[in-house]
Amino acid sequence: MTDPERELNFAREIIGQRGFRDVPTDEVLGExxxxxNxxxxxxxxxxxxxxxxxxxxxxxALLQKNRDLEARIEALEARDA
Structure with missing residues (x-):
């Protein structure tokens, strides 16, 4: 449980000791x-x-997710064309 008096470091709480490139986009977004919240x-x-x-x-993370979704849409549109 988190100490309510401790101030959290946003990025450190998400990535821990990893490099930011080693953290999956969905994990960044979820955390x-x-x-x-x-x-x-x-x-x-x-x-x-x-x-x-x-x-x-x-x-x-949002930009990466957006790029991934755009690529999926393009692939679906190409398939249906």
Whole structure:
């Protein structure tokens, strides 16, 4: 259980000791959602300056997911053409 007084580092909570490229996009998105939901609900305290700095991790995962979905759509459209 997380210490309610401890401020969490957004990116470190998601990637741990791994490099950001070693963390699957779906894991980044799932953990980011969990952390942001908890932060908004007051369940977690976040290092506020770090939270803004580490939005890049979430943005990168969203961009990668978007690119993957666009490729799948293109493949489906090509198949149906």
């Amino acid at each position: 980011a959602e969990r952390l942001l 908890g932060w908004m609900a007051g369940d977690f305290r976040m290092e506020r300056p770090k939270l803004y700095d580490h939005y890049a991790l979430l943005l990168l």
